[in-house]
Amino acid sequence: MSVTRAGIADDPLAAGEATPAARAQAAAEGRRRLALLGARVAIGVILLACWQFASGRLVDPFFISAPDAVFARLWQWITDGSLVFHLSYTLYATALGFTVGALAGFAIGFLLGRSEALATVVDPYITAIYCLPKIALAPLFIMWFGIGIESKVAVSAVIVFFLVFLNTFAGVRDVNPVHVNAVRIMGGGSWALLRKVILPSAAAWVFTGLKVSVPYALIGAVVGEMMSSNRGIGFLISQSTAMFDTASTFAGLVVLAVVGATINAALKRLERHVLRWRAPA
Amino acid sequence: MAILVEGVAKRYISRGREVEALAPVTMTIEDGAFVAFLGPSGCGKSTLLNIIAGLLPASAGRVVHDGAVVSGPNRRVGYMTQVDSLLPWRTAEANVGLGLELQGVPKDRAAARIDEMLRLVKLEGFRRHFPAELSGGMRKRVALAQVLAYDPGTLLMDEPFGALDAQLKLVMQHELLRIWENTGKTVIFVTHDIAEAVALADRVVVFSARPGRVSAVHEIDLPRPRDVFRVRFQPRFQELCETLWAALEPDMLRQEDAA
Structure with a gap:
C-alpha cells in the first residue's frame, strides 16, 4: 500500500474484480462447503444406522x-x-x-x-x-x-x-x-x-x-x-x-x-x- | 467575534479530596486562528477543550463564543475526538451526513454536500462501507468529513491523529492544513506531540500538570502556507521545538519520576 502526497492510499478494498486468484479461492470455498455437508450427512446416516441396528438386537424397541x-x-x-x-x-x-x-x-x-x-x-x-x-x-x-x-x-x-x-x-x-x-x-x-x-x-x-x-x-x-x-x-x-x-x-x-x-x-x-x-x- | 476564555477553572472531588484539574485560565482565540494546546497527559488541555465544547461545566469562569456564553453543548463548534465517534451502524456517507440531518438540511442539498465532503477526503469509493470495514486512517477521514460537512465555524480537535502511524499522521495533518487554509475556520488542536503543534499552529499554548495550568504561550512564526512534510527540516522549526521542549521539560521529567 503506497501513500501518495495527496494522501490517498491504493485502496485494496475498493476494487472488486474477479481475478483468477479470487475465483480459485471461491472454488476452494465451494469444495470446502460440499465436504462439510457430506460429513454432516454421513454422521446422520451412521447414527440412524446404529439406532436401527441396536433396536431389537441390543435394546428392546419398547424403549x-x-x-x-x-x-x-x-x-x-x-x-x-x-x-x-x-x-x-x-x-x-x-x-x-x-x-x-x-x-x-x-x-x-x-x-x-x-x-x-x-x-x-x-x-x-x-x-x-x-x-x-x-x-x-x-x-x-x-x-x-x-x-x-x-x-x-x-x-x-x-x-x-x-x-x-x-x-x-x-x-x-x-x-x-x-x-x-x-x-x-x-x-x-x-x-x-x-x-x-x-x-x-x-x-x-x-x-x-x-x-x-x-x-x-x-x-x-x-x-x-x-x-x-x-x-x-x-x-x-x-x-x-x-x-x-x-x-x-x-x-x-x-x-x-x-x-x-x-x-x-x-x-x-x-x-x-x-x-x-x-x-x- | 472570537472565543473568550475568562478565568475558566475546573475542580472535582475524588476520594473525598478536591483536585484541581485546571487552574484559572484566561485567553482569547481570534477568528480564523489555528491554536494548539500542548502538554503531557493530565495537564488539563482536554478539560479546557471539553469546557469550550460545552460538554463539561466549568467550576469557575466562563467561555464566551461569538458573544454568547457557552452553557450546554456548543453548537458553533465541530468536535473531533481522539476516540472514534462515528456511529458504527451508519455507512460512511450516512455518518458524513449526520450533522446535516440533525440540522434539518433538505435531502438533496445534503446529498450534494456529502458527495463534496467524500471527495474532499477522497473516500468516494467507500461511501457504503460501515466504519468496521474501514481502516483507522479512513475512519479518521470520515470523522473529519463529518465535522466539516455541516460547516461549523470552529473545529475542536482532541488528539485526532494520535492513534495513527507516523506517515498517515503527516498525511492527515497535510489535509487539515489545506482545508484550514481554504476555509478560514478557527481550529483548536489538542496534542502532546511538539512537532505536530509547531507544524500546524499559529500559536502554541503550553500546559503543565499537577495542577493543570497554562505555563507558556508561544507564537509560531513559520511562514504560511506550510508544507507539513518539509517544514520540519527548516532551522526555525528546530528552534521552536527546542523552545517548547524547554517549556515542557520540567513537567516531562517530573512525570518520569512519578512513573
Missing part, C-alpha cells in the same frame, strides 16, 4: 423404538393431517407468546433503562423474579387461564419477557457517551438522540435478546401443552409416552428438533442482515 417406525409414524401424521393440526397449535402459541413477551420486555426494559432512579428502586424485585424458574409458573397460569391456548401463551410470554427485558435494559444503558456528545454538539435534541443513537445502539442487544428467546418461546408453549392440553406437539409427546408409544414420542421430538433448528437458521440470516454493520467475524 427406543426404531428409525423406520418413527418415520412411518411421521409419515402417517403428515398424511392424516394430525401433524398440521398439532404443529399449527404449538406454533401459534409460540408466536403469540413471543410477540406478547417481546413487546412487553422491550417497553419495560427501555423505560427502566432510561430511568436510573426507577431501575434502582425495582432492582431487587426484578432479580428475585428473574431467578424464579419460569416453568414453575405454568401450573398457576393453567389455573388462571385454563387449559386453552391462553395458558401456553402466558408461559411462553413470561420466559421471553425476561430475556428481552434484560437485553433491552442493558442495551439502552450501554450507549456510548461519545456518540451522545457527538450528536448533541451537531445540534441533536433528545428526540434525535433517541432515534439516531439510543435505539440503533440498543438494537444489537435487543436483537440478541429476541434471538435467544425464540427457542424458549417454543419451550414455554410445549411445556404448557405437556401439563394440560388436548392439542399441540407437547400434548402429543406426553400422551404417547403415557401410552408407551415410543415411536410417536420420538416422532414428536423429531418435529420439535426440526422446527427449532429451522427457526434458528432463519434468525441467523436475519441477524446477519440487521447487524451487518458489525465487524465481520
Whole structure:
C-alpha cells in the first residue's frame, strides 16, 4: 500500500474484480462447503444406522423404538393431517407468546433503562423474579387461564419477557457517551438522540435478546401443552409416552428438533442482515 | 467575534479530596486562528477543550463564543475526538451526513454536500462501507468529513491523529492544513506531540500538570502556507521545538519520576 502526497492510499478494498486468484479461492470455498455437508450427512446416516441396528438386537424397541417406525409414524401424521393440526397449535402459541413477551420486555426494559432512579428502586424485585424458574409458573397460569391456548401463551410470554427485558435494559444503558456528545454538539435534541443513537445502539442487544428467546418461546408453549392440553406437539409427546408409544414420542421430538433448528437458521440470516454493520467475524 | 476564555477553572472531588484539574485560565482565540494546546497527559488541555465544547461545566469562569456564553453543548463548534465517534451502524456517507440531518438540511442539498465532503477526503469509493470495514486512517477521514460537512465555524480537535502511524499522521495533518487554509475556520488542536503543534499552529499554548495550568504561550512564526512534510527540516522549526521542549521539560521529567 503506497501513500501518495495527496494522501490517498491504493485502496485494496475498493476494487472488486474477479481475478483468477479470487475465483480459485471461491472454488476452494465451494469444495470446502460440499465436504462439510457430506460429513454432516454421513454422521446422520451412521447414527440412524446404529439406532436401527441396536433396536431389537441390543435394546428392546419398547424403549427406543426404531428409525423406520418413527418415520412411518411421521409419515402417517403428515398424511392424516394430525401433524398440521398439532404443529399449527404449538406454533401459534409460540408466536403469540413471543410477540406478547417481546413487546412487553422491550417497553419495560427501555423505560427502566432510561430511568436510573426507577431501575434502582425495582432492582431487587426484578432479580428475585428473574431467578424464579419460569416453568414453575405454568401450573398457576393453567389455573388462571385454563387449559386453552391462553395458558401456553402466558408461559411462553413470561420466559421471553425476561430475556428481552434484560437485553433491552442493558442495551439502552450501554450507549456510548461519545456518540451522545457527538450528536448533541451537531445540534441533536433528545428526540434525535433517541432515534439516531439510543435505539440503533440498543438494537444489537435487543436483537440478541429476541434471538435467544425464540427457542424458549417454543419451550414455554410445549411445556404448557405437556401439563394440560388436548392439542399441540407437547400434548402429543406426553400422551404417547403415557401410552408407551415410543415411536410417536420420538416422532414428536423429531418435529420439535426440526422446527427449532429451522427457526434458528432463519434468525441467523436475519441477524446477519440487521447487524451487518458489525465487524465481520 | 472570537472565543473568550475568562478565568475558566475546573475542580472535582475524588476520594473525598478536591483536585484541581485546571487552574484559572484566561485567553482569547481570534477568528480564523489555528491554536494548539500542548502538554503531557493530565495537564488539563482536554478539560479546557471539553469546557469550550460545552460538554463539561466549568467550576469557575466562563467561555464566551461569538458573544454568547457557552452553557450546554456548543453548537458553533465541530468536535473531533481522539476516540472514534462515528456511529458504527451508519455507512460512511450516512455518518458524513449526520450533522446535516440533525440540522434539518433538505435531502438533496445534503446529498450534494456529502458527495463534496467524500471527495474532499477522497473516500468516494467507500461511501457504503460501515466504519468496521474501514481502516483507522479512513475512519479518521470520515470523522473529519463529518465535522466539516455541516460547516461549523470552529473545529475542536482532541488528539485526532494520535492513534495513527507516523506517515498517515503527516498525511492527515497535510489535509487539515489545506482545508484550514481554504476555509478560514478557527481550529483548536489538542496534542502532546511538539512537532505536530509547531507544524500546524499559529500559536502554541503550553500546559503543565499537577495542577493543570497554562505555563507558556508561544507564537509560531513559520511562514504560511506550510508544507507539513518539509517544514520540519527548516532551522526555525528546530528552534521552536527546542523552545517548547524547554517549556515542557520540567513537567516531562517530573512525570518520569512519578512513573
